[in-house]
Structures are given as C-alpha cells and as structure tokens.
Amino acid sequence: NPYAGLVSHLRASWLSGKTRPMEYxxxxxxxxxxxxxxxxxxxxxxxxxxxxxxxxEAFFSEILLCKNELNITLNNLCHWMKDEHVDKNLVMQLDSxxxxxxxxxxxxxxxxxxxxxxxxxxxxxxxxxxxNCAIIKPSEIxxxxxxxxxxxxxxxxxxxxxxVVTGGVPETTRLLENKFDYxxxxxxxxxxxxxxxxxxxxxxxxxxELGGKNPCYVSDxxxxxxxxxxxxxxxxxxxxxxxxxxxxxxxxxxxxxxLMPALRxxxxxxxxxxxxxxxxxxxxxxxxQFRRIRALLASGRVAIGGQTDEAERYIAPxxxxxxxxxxxxxxxxxxxxxxxxVVIANMDEAIDFINARPRPLAVYAFSCDxxxxxxxxxxxxxxxxxxxxxxxxVTLTSLPFGGIGNSGxxxxxxxxxxxxxxxxxxxxxxxMGLETLNTPRYPPYTQQKLGFLTTTFExxxxxxxxxx
Amino acid sequence: xxxxxxxxxxxxxxxxxxxxxxxxxxxxxxKALERMVQEKEKDILAxxxxxxxxxxxxxxxxxxxxxxxxxxxxxxxxxxxxxPQPVKKNLLTMRDEAxxxxxxxGVVLVIGAWNYPxxxxxxxxxxxxxxxNAVVVKPxxxxxxxxxxxAELLPQYLxxxxxxVVTGGVPETTELLTRRxxxxxxxxxxxVxxxxxxxxxxxxxxxxxELGGKSPCYIDxxxxxAVACRRITWxxxxxxxxxxxxxxxxxxxxxIQSKVVxxxxxxxxxxxxxxxxxxxxxxxxxxxxxxxxxxxLLEGKKIAHGGETDxxxxxxxxxxxxxxxxxxxxxxxxxxxxxxxxVTVKSVEEAIEFxxxxxxxxxxxxxxxxxxxxxxxxxxTSSGGVTGNDVIMHFFxxxxxxGGVGHSGMGAYHGRYSFETFSHRxxxxxxxxxxxxTNKMRYPPGSQKKV
Numbered sequence: 001n002p003y004a005g006l007v008s009h010l011r012a013s014w015l016s017g018k019t020r021p022m023e024y025x026x027x028x029x030x031x032x033x034x035x036x037x038x039x040x041x042x043x044x045x046x047x048x049x050x051x052x053x054x055x056x057e058a059f060f061s062e063i064l065l066c067k068n069e070l071n072i073t074l075n076n077l078c079h080w081m082k083d084e085h086v087d088k089n090l091v092m093q094l095d096s097x098x099x100x101x102x103x104x105x106x107x108x109x110x111x112x113x114x115x116x117x118x119x120x121x122x123x124x125x126x127x128x129x130x131x132n133c134a135i136i137k138p139s140e141i142x143x144x145x146x147x148x149x150x151x152x153x154x155x156x157x158x159x160x161x162x163x164v165v166t167g168g169v170p171e172t173t174r175l176l177e178n179k180f181d182y183x184x185x186x187x188x189x190x191x192x193x194x195x196x197x198x199x200x201x202x203x204x205x206x207x208x209e210l211g212g213k214n215p216c217y218v219s220d221x222x223x224x225x226x227x228x229x230x231x232x233x234x235x236x237x238x239x240x241x242x243x244x245x246x247x248x249x250x251x252x253x254x255x256x257x258x259l260m261p262a263l264r265x266x267x268x269x270x271x272x273x274x275x276x277x278x279x280x281x282x283x284x285x286x287x288x289q290f291r292r293i294r295a296l297l298a299s300g301r302v303a304i305g306g307q308t309d310e311a312e313r314y315i316a317p318x319x320x321x322x323x324x325x326x327x328x329x330x331x332x333x334x335x336x337x338x339x340x341x342v343v344i345a346n347m348d349e350a351i352d353f354i355n356a357r358p359r360p361l362a363v364y365a366f367s368c369d370x371x372x373x374x375x376x377x378x379x380x381x382x383x384x385x386x387x388x389x390x391x392x393x394v395t396l397t398s399l400p401f402g403g404i405g406n407s408g409x410x411x412x413x414x415x416x417x418x419x420x421x422x423x424x425x426x427x428x429x430x431x432m433g434l435e436t437l438n439t440p441r442y443p444p445y446t447q448q449k450l451g452f453l454t455t456t457f458e459x460x461x462x463x464x465x466x467x468x
Numbered sequence: 469x470x471x472x473x474x475x476x477x478x479x480x481x482x483x484x485x486x487x488x489x490x491x492x493x494x495x496x497x498x499k500a501l502e503r504m505v506q507e508k509e510k511d512i513l514a515x516x517x518x519x520x521x522x523x524x525x526x527x528x529x530x531x532x533x534x535x536x537x538x539x540x541x542x543x544x545x546x547x548x549x550x551x552p553q554p555v556k557k558n559l560l561t562m563r564d565e566a567x568x569x570x571x572x573x574g575v576v577l578v579i580g581a582w583n584y585p586x587x588x589x590x591x592x593x594x595x596x597x598x599x600x601n602a603v604v605v606k607p608x609x610x611x612x613x614x615x616x617x618x619a620e621l622l623p624q625y626l627x628x629x630x631x632x633v634v635t636g637g638v639p640e641t642t643e644l645l646t647r648r649x650x651x652x653x654x655x656x657x658x659x660v661x662x663x664x665x666x667x668x669x670x671x672x673x674x675x676x677x678e679l680g681g682k683s684p685c686y687i688d689x690x691x692x693x694a695v696a697c698r699r700i701t702w703x704x705x706x707x708x709x710x711x712x713x714x715x716x717x718x719x720x721x722x723x724i725q726s727k728v729v730x731x732x733x734x735x736x737x738x739x740x741x742x743x744x745x746x747x748x749x750x751x752x753x754x755x756x757x758x759x760x761x762x763x764x765l766l767e768g769k770k771i772a773h774g775g776e777t778d779x780x781x782x783x784x785x786x787x788x789x790x791x792x793x794x795x796x797x798x799x800x801x802x803x804x805x806x807x808x809x810x811v812t813v814k815s816v817e818e819a820i821e822f823x824x825x826x827x828x829x830x831x832x833x834x835x836x837x838x839x840x841x842x843x844x845x846x847x848x849t850s851s852g853g854v855t856g857n858d859v860i861m862h863f864f865x866x867x868x869x870x871g872g873v874g875h876s877g878m879g880a881y882h883g884r885y886s887f888e889t890f891s892h893r894x895x896x897x898x899x900x901x902x903x904x905x906t907n908k909m910r911y912p913p914g915s916q917k918k919v
Contacts, residue, residue: 015824017848054912055914056912060910086865089864089865092865100846100854102850193670193672196665196668197669200662200665200669203665203878223902225904226904227901230907233907233911269911270911271913272913280913280914366901373898377569381571381892382894385895385896386898386899387897389897389899392899393566393895395558396561397558398556399897400568400893409673423873424869425850425851425852426854426862426870426880427856428853428854428865431857432692432835432857435698441702443525443739443740443749444739444740445523445748449525450524450529454529454533457537
C-alpha cells in the first residue's frame with residue numbers, strides 16, 4: 001500500500017489535535033488566499049495550456065468564486081464552529097442540550113479537470129474550516145494545473161496535515177484502499193460508483209458531485225434574444241465542459257425556428273465571426289475527449305458551427321437542430337460545445353421527456369410566464385433548478401449545490417461545505433442532582449410510574465393543521 | 469410472497485402517480501399510523517413480550533410513547549418543515565427568487581433491527597412518509613412476532629402500494645438490496661452496514677446507517693457515585709443490555725472500582741429484587757445464538773456479580789466483570805448483553821487515549837461533578853452522540869440528531885432530522901427574463917474592465 005505511510009502521517013497529525021483550534025484553521029485558510037493571489041498568473045496560464053481556458057473565465061471561476069468562498073468562510077467560521085443549542089423537552093429543562101460540530105479526521109478530496117482549481121479548493125476550504133486534515137488528488141488530465149498544485153500548494157499549507165497526491169487511475173485506486181474519514185468526489189457517475197464501493201469497505205461517508213444531461217426547456221412565450229444569450233453563455237462557457245451546462249434544449253418546432261437566428265447572433269456577439277480566433281472561447285482538454293465529442297456531431301443537422309480542428313482540439317460553438325432522442329448526442333452527457341435541440345409539442349411533453357431520464361444536476365426552464373417556470377420546477381426532479389437563466393444558481397453560496405440519484409449525493413458551497421465535513425454530534429449534559437425526578441423510569445415498574453412518564457414525555461398535538 | 473421486483477415496482481409506480489406528495493395526504497397517513505398505534509397497543513405490547521420478554525412498562529415507554537411523540541411532533545411541524553426556505557441573496561440575485569425546496573426522494577427502504585423492533589421501523593417510516601416518499605419496510609426477522617404484526621397491521625391502516633412491508637431473512641434482504649432505492653436507512657451491525665452501503669453504491673443510493681460499537685462510560689473519581697451507578701445500571705440492563713446506546717463498558721480509577729460494583733449491586737437489588745429471574749421487569753436475550761455469544765464472553769472472567777445463565781429461557785443475570793483486560797474477548801466487540809466489564813485507568817488522559825484507540829462509538833458517557841472535565845472528554849473524543857452525567861437520554865430529545873460516526877454509522881435522524889434525511893433539498897433560483905443589461909458584464913468578449 002504505497003500511500004499507507006502518508007495517510008498514517010496525516011492521521012498522527014490529526015490525533016495530535018493541531019487542526020482543531022480556530023486560529024490554526026484561519027491561518028491555513030488565509031494561506032489558501034495567498035496561494036490564489038500569488039499564483040493567479042500561473043493558474044491562468046496552466047488552465048489555458050490545459051484546455052485553452054479564456055483568462056476571463058479562469059479568473060471568474062478559479063479565482064473570484066474561490067475567494068468568495070474563502071471570505072464567506074473566514075467571515076463566518078467562528079459562528080459556524082459554535083455549539084448549536086437546541087430546544088429542550090420538559091424533562092430536560094435544567095440540562096444543556098447542543099450539537100457539536102466535530103471534524104471527521106483525515107479526508108480525501110478527488111477533483112476533476114474542468115475547473116481544476118475551483119473543484120479541489122472549494123471543498124478544501126470546507127474541510128479545513130471544519131478542522132480536518134486532507135489529501136488532495138487533482139486530475140491528471142489537466143496536467144499543467146496538476147503540476148502547479150503539486151509543486152506549490154505545499155509552500156502554503158501545513159505539510160503535516162495537507163498533502164497532494166498525483167497520478168491516474170492506478171494511483172487513485174491504491175489511494176482508495178486506505179481508510180479515510182470522509183471522501184469528497186467530483187467526476188462521472190461510473191467512477192462515483194467505484195468511489196462509493198471503495199468507501200463502503202471502511203464505512204466512509206461520501207459526497208459525490210456527479211453529472212448527467214441537464215435539460216433546458218424554452219417555452220413559446222419568451223424573449224428570444226435574452227434566452228439565446230443566457231443559453232449560449234451557459235452552454236459554451238469553458239467550451240461546454242461544465243457539469244451544470246445546459247446539455248440540450250427542448251422546445252417546439254416554431255421556437256426552434258425563432259431561436260436559431262438569435263443563437264447565431266449571440267454566438268457572433270460573444271465570439272466574433274470566427275470563434276477560433278476569439279480569446280474568449282476555450283478548447284477541449286484532451287484528444288480522447290475531442291474525438292468523443294466530435295462523434296456526437298452526427299446527430300440531427302448542424303445548424304450553427306460544426307467546424308473542428310484536431311490539432312488544436314477546437315470544436316466550434318455548435319447548435320444541432322431536429323435532434324432525435326436516439327441520436328448519439330442524446331446518449332451521454334455532452335461535456336462539449338454542442339447544443340442539440342430536441343423538438344417537442346408542448347410543455348407536458350417536455351416534462352415527460354425530462355422525467356423519463358435519469359435525474360440531472362440541473363434543470364433549466366425559460367418562459368415569460370412564471371406559471372410555466374413553476375410547472376417545470378414542480379413536476380421534475382434535479383439537483384438544482386434555475387428559471388430564466390443558466391449556471392447562476394451555483395454562484396449563490398446560500399444555496400446548496402449537489403445532485404440527486406445519478407447526478408450525485410450530498411451538497412456543498414458556503415456553510416454547506418463546512419457542514420459536509422463536520423460530524424454533527426448530539427450532546428446532552430445533564431444535572432447530577434434531582435435524582436428523584438428520574439424515579440419513574442426505574443424498575444420496579446408500576447402503573448403510577450408509567451402514567452407519570454407518559455405525562456412528562458408525551459408530545460401533545462397542538463390543534464389541527466389548517467390545511468385539513 | 470410476491471417477488472421483490474413487483475413490490476418495489478408497484479411502490480415506484482405509486483410514487484410516480486404523485487399521490488404521496490400533497491401535505492394533506494402525508495398527514496392523513498400519519499394520522500392513520502397514530503390510530504394504529506393507539507388501537508393496536510395491546511397487540512404491539514404482546515408481540516414485544518413474545519420477542520424479548522419486554523414488560524408492558526418498558527415496551528410502552530421505550531417503543532410506543534416515543535412513536536406517538538414523534539407522530540405528534542411531525543404532524544404539527546410538517547407544514548413548516550416542508551415549506552420552501554428563502555435564502556440570503558447576493559448583489560447579482562437581489563431581484564430574483566432564491567430558495568431551497570424540500571422534495572421527496574422517491575422510494576426509500578427502511579431496514580429495522582430486532583432489539584427495539586417496533587420503534588426502529590416506525591420512527592424512520594414516520595420521517596419517510598412525512599417527506600412524501602413511498603417506503604418499503606423490512607422489519608427484522610429475528611424479532612419474528614413484531615415483524616409479523618407490522619406486516620399485518622400496516623396494510624390495514626396505510627396505503628398498501630406506497631408502504632409495503634417485506635418480511636424474510638438474509639436471502640430476501642439480499643434480493644431486496646439489488647433493487648434501486650432513492651435512500652436506504654439501515655439499523656443494525658457494522659458488518660451488514662458495509663454490505664448495505666456496497667449494494668447502495670451500485671445505484672448511487674444515499675444511505676443512513678445506524679450501527680453500533682462499544683459505547684464507553686467514564687466515571688470520574690469526583691462524582692456522586694450512587695447517582696451515577698443508578699443511572700448506569702438503568703441504561704445498561706434495560707432490554708437485557710440489548711440497546712445500541714447502552715453503556716458497553718466502564719472506565720474508572722482502580723480506587724473506586726469496588727465502590728462502583730457495590731453501588732450497581734445495590735441498585736440491581738432495588739430494581740429487580742433478590743431473584744432477578746422472577747422479576748417481571750427484566751427481559752431475556754432474543755435467541756439461543758445471541759445467548760451463547762454473550763455467555764461465551766464470561767469465560768475465564770473475574771465475575772464480581774451475577775454470571776448465572778439459563779439456556780432454556782435465554783436468561784443471563786445482570787453481570788459485572790472487574791479488572792478486565794483491554795485485550796480480552798469481552799472488550800473486542802459490542803457486548804449487546806447484560807454484561808458490564810470494568811476496565812481501570814489511572815487518569816482521564818488514559819481514558820481518553822483508550823477511547824481514541826478504538827473505533828468511534830455510537831454513544832459516549834462521562835460522569836463527573838467537574839464540568840470542565842466533561843467538556844474535555846467530549847472535545848477530545850469522537851462519538852455519534854453524548855450524554856454527560858446520565859446514559860441513553862440524548863436519544864429522547866428529538867431536537868438532537870441521532871446517528872453514528874465512523875464504524876458506528878453515518879447520517880442521523882429523529883424529529884426534523886428524519887424529515888431532512890428523507891428529503892432532497894433542491895436549490896432554486898428564479899430570475900426574470902428581462903433586466904438583461906445586468907448580465908452584459910459576464911458575457912464575452914471579456915475585457916479587463918468587465919473583470
């Protein structure tokens with residue numbers, strides 16, 4: 001077991017208790033902030049090398065959003081760490097009842113390649129804030145960023161408590177043989193299953209942030225220009241390599257016709273007449289992914305874009321019209337700059353279409369009619385939902401971010417990350433005196449004792465529910 | 469018995485029909501459950517007596533009272549629990565609607581245990597119904613009378629398709645676990661907990677595992693020993709020690725060991741009289757297999773009190789072992805029986821170290837007049853839950869999450885936590901299709917100004 005030494009080193013640090021004081025956690029979090037400031041340029045360069053990430057995007061997702069999470073955590077840590085006192089029942093009025101936020105111990109964070117800094121750093125913020133030690137396993141596919149993290153993070157964080165492990169599938173498999181106290185995984189559903197199965201051997205709790213095909217319903221009553229811009233933004237951000245990107249569009253054939261020129265215009269407005277030359281449009285991360293996505297173009301008909309260049313791993317912002325449910329683009333999560341449009345007759349058909357498929361990370365619905373938006377919301381199930389926009393619900397840290405069913409389990413962002421990495425321990429601190437009050441619970445049992453217990457322990461229903 | 473596929477399939481179809489979602493329906497089903505418990509109280513008590521020789525008082529106070537309380541609490545609070553929760557917005561979302569919606573997960577599986585066979589299926593069931601799910605209930609076959617009763621009663625009071633009861637043993641449970649569920653709540657032991665989680669992993673099903681372990685009980689020299697021992701005696705020997713949060717073993721200074729034994733002996737006499745076997749208030753071990761398991765823990769041990777057994781009635785007397793070695797068999801696994809080992813430690817540091825060298829327990833108990841000492845033991849150890857200066861009681865406060873950590877489990881329930889365990893918290897952001905100008909900043913072409 002090649003990682004046993006590392007894991008036990010971290011476990012020894014954990015047992016020493018050094019990660020528990022608030023001052024320590026704050027110091028480590030502030031160091032992460034310095035990492036983001038000092039290495040900003042290197043981060044922008046590495047992600048550009050890895051997937052042609054436009055610096056605007058990299059700054060927004062890898063620096064700005066991460067700093068927001070850091071600041072929210074630093075601003076609130078003291079409050080989050082406090083014991084939470086709870087309401088007491090009659091019998092416990094003189095006792096102290098509270099929930100402690102205990103760290104788990106040594107946690108493992110496995111990050112993917114598409115937002116390679118953000119997707120290890122934001123979980124790490126919560127793990128540190130909650131008082132844990134952590135091993136970070138960045139993705140080997142975004143290899144420039146992997147190298148940056150492996151080489152520089154150790155200059156900022158306490159190496160006795162935080163370590164970076166690099167490598168591919170074989171290394172991750174060996175790493176997962178070790179016992180961790182929590183595993184946070186972001187990636188695909190098949191690998192999610194492997195991670196959870198490995199975790200089951202040690203009864204390690206997990207958060208799995210997975211993916212799926214996020215549907216985007218566009219109703220007939222909508223502002224076509226605005227819809228097109230918001231959808232184009234969400235779909236082609238990071239060249240489509242976003243777990244919450246709108247994966248496919250559902251609309252009527254009339255709306256498809258109306259949308260097409262608006263989509264074309266938005267793409268031109270954002271990326272110019274030749275997106276290949278735009279500094280604001282990314283590239284596909286690897287040859288394997290490029291070939292996979294390119295094969296999906298054989299779906300429906302190419303209405304916008306469709307050009308590819310293998311040497312550059314460039315796939316143009318593409319819209320496919322009249323795509324059928326049986327087409328290749330509808331068989332897997334696209335994770336690329338292709339937007340298929342599937343024509344349906346009406347909202348009910350769209351909802352049925354969505355519900356016939358595995359539950360996605362996000363559902364999007366566009367309509368000027370708020371009743372339509374609410375119908376789609378209420379009649380579908382997904383990790384999260386955004387009406388009349390794409391992606392934006394994950395930038396609000398007071399909302400939990402996570403999946404359901406195939407798209408994942410658990411949630412994070414903001415306080416939810418802190419809570420994810422804490423064990424909420426119910427504590428009751430009783431009075432040693434007043435022992436006579438306990439008499440009804442002791443044998444020998446009598447009807448009288450039972451009657452007394454019933455009276456003191458019983459929760460009576462207060463009036464009837466106004467709904468009935 | 470019908471195939472698992474049909475039963476689960478029918479539950480899923482019933483869930484997909486949407487009828488378990490309206491609050492009125494959920495409350496109506498909970499009300500029916502309440503009627504069931506009230507009307508069939510005699511039958512429930514009789515089943516518990518047949519399974520565990522549980523006397524009426526214990527059965528009522530441990531299993532029925534708690535269920536009625538949870539039902540009343542849930543019916544009262546459900547509208548507020550289920551209401552969408554608006555969240556704090558940022559500058560960009562000021563004009564939008566942002567909230568967390570509580571939605572049912574779908575079809576959930578509740579697997580009960582045999583030691584508190586009624587409450588351990590009912591409490592999860594209440595939370596699962598309240599959250600709007602369909603629920604497949606699998607009571608433990610080991611407590612066969614209660615399992616049979618639950619299988620008979622539930623269809624008489626609840627929607628038959630939405631809340632089926634599946635009975636059977638290991639083969640039936642194994643087959644059930646191959647089906648896809650949207651959450652599984654399992655109460656039982658660590659070994660089977662791993663099997664349940666591995667099965668759940670195939671479908672990416674979230675799990676709540678209420679397992680067990682050896683819950684330590686540290687008695688400080690500075691404490692009212694008579695009171696402490698009374699409370700410990702109550703918690704240890706109730707249900708004949710077959711309680712997941714029973715104080716499993718005692719840690720104390722050698723100088724107070726004999727006083728502890730004396731006090732427990734005196735309390736036992738007070739509780740059960742001179743002849744424990746004839747006390748109507750003392751339970752029995754559930755079956756021969758567990759009887760033999762617990763009995764074998766006594767081999768070669770220094771028995772300070774008790775030790776009598778009677779295989780025919782699965783009786784094991786309340787027993788205390790002294791000067792127990794940490795390496796002995798009785799200190800290896802959860803005892804789950806009326807045997808209380810005392811391990812001596814010379815300081816609270818030693819006690820803390822002892823506890824931390826072992827798997828994280830479901831409960832931790834510490835008795836002391838010194839508040840600081842109690843705080844210290846709690847903060848330097850980890851456990852599912854804690855009661856200071858008493859045992860068991862944290863279980864009875866529904867505002868506290870009840871669950872384990874590490875080998876003692878994952879997830880928690882009771883009260884509102886049951887509702888949340890069986891719900892999906894869906895993040896919702898509803899924007900306006902107008903006000904596009906504020907979005908311009910985020911669109912390409914990117915420029916320094918925009919950044």
